[in-house]
Amino acid sequence: xxxxxxxxxxxxxxxxxxxxxxxxxxxxxxxxxxxxxxxxxxxxxxxxxxxxxxxxxxxxxxxxxxxxxxxxxxxxxxxxxxxxxxxxxxxxxxxxxxxxxxxxxxxxxxxxxxxxxxxxxxxxxxxxxxxxxxxxxxxxxxxxxxxxxxxxxxxxxxxxxxxxxxxxxxxxxxxxxxxxxxxxxxxxxxxxxxxxxxxxxxxxxxxxxxxxxxxxxxxxxxxxxxxxxxxxxxxxxxxxxxxxxxxxxxxxxxxxxxxxxxxxxxxxxxxxxxxxxxxxxxxxxxxxxxxxxxxxxxxxxxxxxxxxxxxxxxxxxxxxxxxxxxxxxxxxxxxxxxxxxxxxxxxxxxxxxxxxxxxxxxxxxxxxxxxxxxxxxxxxxxxxxxxxxxxxxxxxxxxxxxxxxxxxxx
Numbered sequence: 001x002x003x004x005x006x007x008x009x010x011x012x013x014x015x016x017x018x019x020x021x022x023x024x025x026x027x028x029x030x031x032x033x034x035x036x037x038x039x040x041x042x043x044x045x046x047x048x049x050x051x052x053x054x055x056x057x058x059x060x061x062x063x064x065x066x067x068x069x070x071x072x073x074x075x076x077x078x079x080x081x082x083x084x085x086x087x088x089x090x091x092x093x094x095x096x097x098x099x100x101x102x103x104x105x106x107x108x109x110x111x112x113x114x115x116x117x118x119x120x121x122x123x124x125x126x127x128x129x130x131x132x133x134x135x136x137x138x139x140x141x142x143x144x145x146x147x148x149x150x151x152x153x154x155x156x157x158x159x160x161x162x163x164x165x166x167x168x169x170x171x172x173x174x175x176x177x178x179x180x181x182x183x184x185x186x187x188x189x190x191x192x193x194x195x196x197x198x199x200x201x202x203x204x205x206x207x208x209x210x211x212x213x214x215x216x217x218x219x220x221x222x223x224x225x226x227x228x229x230x231x232x233x234x235x236x237x238x239x240x241x242x243x244x245x246x247x248x249x250x251x252x253x254x255x256x257x258x259x260x261x262x263x264x265x266x267x268x269x270x271x272x273x274x275x276x277x278x279x280x281x282x283x284x285x286x287x288x289x290x291x292x293x294x295x296x297x298x299x300x301x302x303x304x305x306x307x308x309x310x311x312x313x314x315x316x317x318x319x320x321x322x323x324x325x326x327x328x329x330x331x332x333x334x335x336x337x338x339x340x341x342x343x344x345x346x347x348x349x350x351x352x353x354x355x356x357x358x359x360x361x362x363x364x365x366x367x368x369x370x371x372x373x374x375x376x377x378x379x380x381x382x383x384x385x386x387x388x389x390x391x392x393x394x395x396x397x398x399x400x401x402x403x404x405x406x407x408x409x410x
Contacts, residue, residue, distance in 0.1 A: 036322030038315035040242040040303065043251050047307035048237075048258040049298050057203050060259055064295045066266050071383030072294065074394070076269050076286070080346045081392035083231040083292045087187045087350040089144040094184035094229055098144075103350055104185045106148045106171070106227075108160055108219065109192040112238065113151035115325055116333040117190065125149065128327060130334035139342055139361060141353045148175050148186075157193040161218035163225035172226075186227040188350075190296060190337070191219060192236045198253040208253055212260035214280045217267060220290035221282065231287075232346060234296035235261045236337070239329065240313035242303050243322030250323070258300055268293045294346055297336040311336075345387055357404040359387055365407045373404055 046054070049070050051062020064070045072080065089101025107117040119129035126132050131147040134140045150171040159167050172183055193216065198208035220233055241254035268284045271277055283289040301307040304314060315322070317329035325333060341347045342361070349356045357365050359372045373388040376396045380386035390400045 035245060035320055036243040036315055036318055037245050038243055041315075042303045042305050043242050043255065045252065045255050045302055047298070047300055047302065048262065050308045056259070059203060064262060064265075064298060066269060069383060071385070073269060073273075074381055074385070075273065076292070076294075077385055078392055078394060079272065079286050080232065080292045080294050081389075083287065084346045084349050085392065087231050090185045090187070090229060092180070092182040092185060094182075101144060102146050102181060102185045103141075103144045103187050104146050104148050104176070104181055105188040105190065105351075106175075106186050107151040107190050107192075108167075108223070109151040109190075110155050110157075110194055111151075111153035112194075112324055113190075113192040114149055114153060116192075116330050116337070117147070117151055118149035119327075119330045119334075126330070128331040128334060130337045133334045133338050134341070137338065137342075139353055140338075141351060143353075145351065146179070146181065146185075148179065148181065150175055151192075156195045157212055157215040157219065158195065160193060161215045161222060163222040165222070168222070168226045183227050184229055187229050187231055188347075189223055189227070189230060189233045189291070190236070191216070191223075191233055192238070193219065194238055194249050194253075194257060196249060197247055198249060201252050202256055202259070207256070209256040209260045210263075212257060213263040213267075214282075216260060216264040217281045217284050217290075220264070220268070220284065220293055224290045230291045233291040233293050234340075234346075235265065235293060236296045237261055237298055237300050239299045239325060239333065240301055240303055240318075241323055242313075243315050243318050245320075245322045248321065248323050255300055258298065261295065265293045265295060297333075297340040299333060299336060345385070348387075355407040355410055356390055357407045365404060365410055370404060373400060 048062045049064060053068030054062055056062065061068050065072045087103055088096045089098055089103055091097050091101050107113055116130060118131050119126035127136065131149065134147060155167055159165055176182060195208060195212060200207045202209055216235065223230055223233060237258035238249070238254040241249060242251050244250035267278055267281045268286055268290065271284050272286045277283055286292045301311040301313055304312050306312050317326055317332060318324065319326045341351045354361055354363060355365050357369055359369045373396060376386045376388040379395050380389045381394065386396050388396045388400055390403045393399065
């Protein structure tokens with residue numbers, strides 16, 4: 001597919017000095033004076049994805065989603081899928097249009113987030129960042145999809161948790177408008193947030209992870225206000241911080257940020273199922289109070305000890321402070337995020353250049369894809385559900401077959 005001219009445009013505009021809060025800048029300065037502690041190759045903690053139904057500290061269940069599972073409940077899975085198919089190219093006034101319309105995927109977060117999403121003061125985004133890799137990948141849509149790096153150094157979770165926060169106006173004027181885009185075109189966000197200098201770990205009742213989880217919920221509500229057409233919010237935890245040489249955000253806080261995401265996503269699942277808000281979370285019903293909140297890639301692994309996906313973090317993957325990713329670390333996260341977006345059923349329909357029924361991603365809908373559909377025939381009521389459920393009605397049947405045949409040989 002021919003690249004659209006807008007995709008060759010800068011992925012971010014010139015950054016102003018106001019992007020860095022004082023506390024983050026001071027800690028970053030301290031970090032340059034110390035080298036990473038490369039002896040801390042493991043914390044002994046178990047990745048949440050591997051913890052499953054087991055408990056952290058004897059009380060916090062693992063798994064990305066409720067009940068120790070790494071897949072969402074069926075209702076939430078279906079909501080995310082139905083939201084994905086509603087993502088359409090839009091003009092700056094929000095009107096759906098294949099002619100000139102755009103789908104904006106926006107990053108929200110702090111220094112690590114902007115490094116991994118774009119990696120540089122721009123323009124353009126570095127080739128090894130997520131955006132750089134995505135723009136170079138032939139399987140990514142190059143007609144309607146636009147990546148906008150809204151994340152910025154020093155921007156803690158507290159600077160994103162209200163629609164009135166200055167960050168949102170900055171994104172509107174410095175990141176979107178400079179590319180001829182508007183808030184009405186933002187339909188997907190990638191959120192990775194943290195707070196500097198945490199001091200209370202779990203199981204303290206005021207632990208940073210608990211505070212952060214409620215801030216993530218507030219951020220999702222702010223996204224709904226600022227970006228009314230945003231359908232999906234993908235969340236990621238932080239990377240390994242066992243090599244950290246400063247107090248900016250060391251372990252176990254990086255690890256526990258995964259629980260912050262898990263609890264916020266779980267809160268939305270609970271409320272969407274009809275339960276009242278938990279203390280401090282506020283209204284979070286999917287599609288009403290916030291976009292559908294889903295896990296993106298889980299990025300944490302215990303140093304050189306592989307997690308269940310085989311991921312590790314070597315000291316060389318972190319910069320001098322042992323907290324921010326080095327070039328190789330940016331590459332790792334960029335690749336993980338790209339692979340997730342290309343492979344997830346919640347992004348397949350709008351992120352990929354291929355047709356939704358091209359299940360194997362070989363560029364053509366043919367007998368191999370038909371075989372995949374027929375092998376999944378019937379109800380999709382248990383994880384990992386069915387990629388072949390093209391209309392998201394919970395069953396693979398004649399309706400899905402009709403969609404596949406309509407895309408045959410295309």
